Amino acid sequence: MPAPQISSLRPVRFAVPEDEAGLAELDRATWSGLHSVQPRPQPPYAPFFDDRNRPADFLVAEAVTEDGERTAGYLRLGRPTPLACNAHVRQIQGLAVAGWARRHGIARALLRAACTEARRQGAGRLTLRVLGHNAPARALYASEGFTVEGILPGEFHLHGRYVDDVLMGRSLTV
Structure with missing residues (x-):
């Protein structure tokens, strides 16, 4: 099946409970050892939303x-x-x-919306953790003003090798 053609993007919004099935499906479809330290999800699947992962914690594109x-x-x-x-x-x-939606500025839009929302919540800093071997994500974060603030060498053993945990952050006051 060919990838759907994107004609436009909607403004980034907060998730609502009705998004659960779609977000869970997206989460499973995008799982990769490039970015996840968790094993590949297997049935029966845990709920996407729970007490620690509320809809209000998610921005949706x-x-x-x-x-x-x-x-x-x-x-x-x-x-x-x-x-x-x-x-x-x-x-x-x-x-x-989603794989079909990559290279359309969606990750960048989500990052920018996260900066705006974090500022709205009164935050002065935004941080993240990324696996050292995930060069595409690291480049994206750097292009949006995140800098490497620390590296935990060999923090994870994934697929037979040790992988660094890279701590990145940026100021929201500039």
């Missing part, structure tokens, strides 16, 4: 195709810790874009 609107990507935005002294920081805790 939708694309208009010849088949109508389709979920093209999501970003999870959260607090890295529950500590009051860390309340000025938000963290990107997941980003996925």
Whole structure:
């Protein structure tokens, strides 16, 4: 089946409970050892939304195709810790874009929406963690103003090799 043609993108929005099935399907379809430290999801699948992953934590990108609107990507935005002294920081805790929707600026739109939302929430910093071997994601984050702030060498053993955990961040006050 050929990839759907994107005619336009909808503004990034917050997820709603009705997005659960589509986001869960997208999450499973985009799983890759390039970016995930978790094993490939297997049935029976856990709910996508739960007490720790609420719809309000997710930004959703939708694309208009010849088949109508389709979920093209999501970003999870959260607090890295529950500590009051860390309340000025938000963290990107997941980003996925459907294979058919890549190279249309969807990840970039989600990142920019995350910066806007984090500022709206009063955050002055936005951070993320990315696997060292994920060069495309690292390049995207760098192009959006994120810099490497630390590296945990060999933090994960994935598929027979040790992989670095790269900590990146950016100021939201500039």
